[in-house]
Amino acid sequence: MEPAKAPEDVLVFENGDGLFGLFVDSVGEVLHVSDTDHEPNPATLEARRQALFNGAWKLKDRLLVGLEPDRLDPMRLASAFRA
Amino acid sequence: MDDLTREFLLESQEGLDRMERALTDLETRPGDAQLLADIFRSVHTIKGTTGFLGFSRLESLSHAGENLLGLLRDGKLAANADIISGLLSLMDMLRGVLRSIETTDGEGESEAQDSAMIERLERLQTGRASVAVAVPVLAQGAVAAPVRPVRPHKPRAPRKRPSHPLPDTPQGSPPPGFPEEAGPSREAEESPREPEPEPRPVPAVAAPSLPARPTSDPTGEVQPPSSPGTADSTLRVDVELLNRMMNLVGELVLTRNQILQTASADPGFALLGRRLDMVTADLRESVMKARMQPVSHVFSRFPRLVRDLALGLEKKVRLEMEGQETELDKSLLEAIRDPLTHSIRNAVDHGIETPAVRLAAGKPAEGVVRLRACHEGSHVIVEVHDDGAGMSLDRIRRKAVERQLVTPQRAEQMNEREILQLIFLPGFSTAEAVTSVSGRGVGMDVVRTNVEKIGGKVDVESHAGKGSILRLRIPLTLAIIPALIVRSRSQNFAVPQTALTELVHLSAGETDSRIERLENAALYRLRGHLLPLVFLDRLLQQSPRPSDAPCDIAILNADGRRYGLVVDGLADPEEIVVKPLAAVLREIGYYAGATILGNGEMALILNPGAIAQNANVSLSSETEEALSGDKNGARQDYLLVEAGSRRAALPLETVVRIERITRSRIERAGSRPVLRFEGALLPLDDAAADFIDSGDDPEAQITVVVCRDGRRHVGMTVSQVLDVTGGSQLQEAGSGFAAEGITLLHEKVTSIVSLSSIPPLENAVDGGPAESAFSLEEPR
The missing domain is CATH 2.40.50.180 (CheA-289, Domain 4)
Known part of the structure; x- marks a missing residue:
């Protein structure tokens, strides 16, 4: 990965134990997605991404990866990768 | 081993097969005189011939059995479960000795076992007080006739001429009124065509060479005369020869394909080509037919299996069989023997509940295992259906997680179909206790592997409280299969049509936009659902294709794993002859065989299942559901x-x-x-x-x-x-x-x-x- 040059955006999540942040390049837009367009991770996805992604939403012209805040929790990441 | 002994072995084994069938039938119709006569005859035949050949162990064993059977046949004793069990184990013992003769040329020694068996049979004879007195006399009478030297049938002759050698009667000229053996006609109905000469399940020609039995046989009169044609019109053929014929027909099909593709301006040539085409098709069919055997050859052993299992498990189970005349290529028949045996074991052991549980659930105490075979297109379907409790989805899920076959999260997401598929994973077994019957953790995965090996499919269905159905789908033949020829980087590959569900063509402009990616996983949106894609060129490490080049997606369903195989282009569908692979190619794992195409080029036959497994394509369920959902x-x-x-x-x-x-x-x-x-x-x-x-x-x-x-x-x-x-x-x-x-x-x-x-x-x-x-x- 390229070292970050510009100041990054940080998404802040709150879970039961406290807060944690997720560095992203930028925030695009806010979309409303429907559950009917959601599909679980394809089995062909490599294992590491299987653990991080929570399926995808089928938008009209592209796929939108779902991220599961629970799985991104730094405390749980380690266990997620073991699974 | 001399011919005489070999012949004897063959006949005895056939006799025992018949006896096994008759014995299990006897359980339901204990008074059936004809059945008893059949059984008696089988044992009697063995005894008669063994005496002559000098197999003393066989003789004494069959003698003891004959005494008991004589009583049964004459109605002096009624068959009960004990007697049938005794006779069945006698039969097993006789089989053991026959095997020993076959392998070692000797009967083997087992004095203690023999006398225990003889004693058991004698005890059974005297088991009923009412007949106890009469026994010695009766037993004497029953064996009196056969003890006289039985004229041996000539080793080579009896195949074609059914002779009824009687003591004191010249061979081949039975006295008038001699009751015809029931065997030929009965067996002829079962298998009108004479199957290959595998030692055990060949019924049609066995009976004519049975030696004599007393002419006073009471059942003789009621038996219909056998049709004289059966033995004359059938012939034993070496399986090797049939295999060779099949190979040659395969070669002929290849040559025909090539000839038909060789363009020729001469109209006469085209005409000849078409004739060749027709003759080849007919020949191929005939040879395939010659290799066919009715599934009853495999089914026939199951009544005994179910009976023994049910007794051991203290369950009441009735086996119903349907479609026994359905025919299947011999090699495939052999291949489904074990998977079927295992499935039936499972049905009786895990499926059917104990009588008490069944009664409590409002079902009859007797469970039913239904075995059904039928044709469906170019496949034979064999179903094992039990009316037991069905499979508990929760228990399967729990076990799978326990055995770390799936992660708990994944297990939660799974639907019914996916969960049922879990039972086919290696190392899965839900039996709470390891029984002697099943539940050792090898099981359904072996069934599946064996069936897939012959190009078949296994499917399972379960209805809670009502039972479950295991369905085996077996191709009629293996040697010649319809396939679609695809090209990847100018190489030909054959995809079996059985796995192919549909084809999608992407033209040059579309390739980039229609193939979507979730990070590194390529997907195609097929009717709104994401389908994982496998690129054949990348899988085989061929030189990569330009990403915007037109391509075709062959949508495959390999035993529930659905994926799209991306190839450069499609050629025609073709009937291909499967040739075995050299070890070097086999080890790669993606190929099921090789073939020569009509244009003379070679093509490797892809194995859709192996490719799916390698690419990590999981069992999909959403497609069927989506389709059925749409129908509503x-x-x-x-x-x-x-x-x-x-x-x-x-x-x-x-x-x-x-x-x-x-x-x-x-x-x-x-x-x-x-x-x-x-x-x-x-x-x-x-x-x-x-x-x-x-x-x-x-x-x-x-x-x-x-x-x-x-x-x-x-x-x-x-x-x-x-x-x-x-x-x-x-x-x-x-x-x-x-x-x-x-x-x-x-x-x-x-x-x-x-x-x-x-x-x-x-x-x-x-x-x-x-x-x-x-x-x-x-x-x-």
Whole structure:
């Protein structure tokens, strides 16, 4: 990965134990997605991404990866990768 | 081993097979005199011949059995479970000795066992107080006749001439009124064609060479005379020879393919080519038929198996068998023997509950295991159905997680179908306790592997409280299969048609946009669902193709794993002859074999299952569900076809196959166009005839869509198959009535083909020229 040059955006999540942040390049837009367009991770996805992604939403012209805040929790990441 | 002994072994084993069947039947019809006579005869035959051949151990064992059977036959003793068990174990022992003779040429020594068995049989004879007194005398009487020297039948002769050697009677001329053996005619019904000479399950010729039994046999009179033709018209053939014939026919098919593809201007040559084509097809069919055996050869051992299991587990189980006459290639029959045995064990052990539990659940105490075989297209379906408790999804899920076969999260997401598939994973077994019968953790995965090895499929269905069904789908033959030839980086590969569900073509501009990616996983959106893609060029590490080049996606279903195989292009579907692979290629794992194509090039046959496994494609369930979900709604999927410039829609679930054939293969029965297809006659709707000018060129290609209409199959000629697409139902403005016979496809009103308007074949000859069912009016 390229070292970050510009100041990054940080998404802040709150879970039961406290807060944690997720560095992203930028925030695009806010979309409303429907559950009917959601599909679980394809089995062909490599294992590491299987653990991080929570399926995808089928938008009209592209796929939108779902991220599961629970799985991104730094405390749980380690266990997620073991699974 | 000399011929005489070999012959004796063969006959005895056949006799024992018959006896086993008869014994289990006896359980349900304990008083059946004919059955008893059959059993008696089997044992008696063995005894008679052994005395002559000097197998003393066999003689004393069969003698003891005969004494008991004599009592049963004469009605002095009634058969009960104990007696039947005793006789069955006697039979096992006799089998053991026969095996020992076969392998070591000697009977083997087991004095203690023998005397224990003889004693057991004697005890059974005296088991009933009422007959105890009569026993010695009766036993004497029953064996008196056979003890006299029995004239041996000549080792080589008896095959063709059923002779009934009697003591004191010249061979081959039975006295008038000598009761004919029941064997030949009964067996002839079961297997009209003489199967290969495998030692055990060959019934048809065994009976004629049975030695004599007392002419006073009471059952003799009621038995129908055997047809004299059975033994004369059948012949034992070495399996090796049949294998070789099959290979040669395979070569011939290849040569035919090549000849047919060699373009020739000479019309005479084309004619000869077509004749060769026909003769080859017929020959191939005949050889395949010669290799067929009725499934009863495998089924016949199951009554005993079920009986023994049920006794051991203290359950009441009845075995019902259906479709025993269904025929299957011999090698495949052998291959399903173990998987079926295992499935039946499972059904009795895990499926059927104990009588108490069944009664509590409001079911009859006796459980039923139904074994059914039938033909379906070019497959044989064998079902093992039990009316037990069904499989507990929760328990399967729990076990799978416990055994770390799936992660708990994944298990939670799984639907019923996926969960049932878990039982096929290696190392899965739900038996709470390890029984002697099943539950050792090897099981359904072995069943599946074995069935897949022969190109079959296993499916399971379960209804809580009502039982479960295990369905094996076995191809009729392995040697020649229909396949689609695909190309990847100018190399040919064959994809078995059985795995192929549909094809998608992406033209140059579309490739980039239609293939979507979730990070590194390529996906294709097929009717709204994401389908994982596997690139054949990358999988095989061929030189990569430019990413915007046109390509074809072969959508495959390898035992529930659905994925799209991306290839450069498609060639024609072809009948290919499967050739075994060299070890070097086999180890790669992606190939099921190799073949030579009609154009003389070589092609490797891809193994869709192995590719799916390698690419990590999981069992999918959503597709079937999605389809069935759609059916409930107003949407249905249609095959969009074109004849000339007009389009029509065929309901997708009726489409069985799409074939490309030469026009000349279409023949006429009366005025009806018909097509000989997989050995049956297919009524055709030659809708494309009017649109394609092919009058002069018999080699013109035409596409035939084979559809299912109720129970029959019909064909429809079209010039092109365009697409598979979902259609919405249209409603009449105002009334809201659903419009029949038309649908909305690609935003165009399209007429749906009415298959039922294709007249059935019985009307084929005298029926007038039928109108086309393919009402191809342009949508108005």
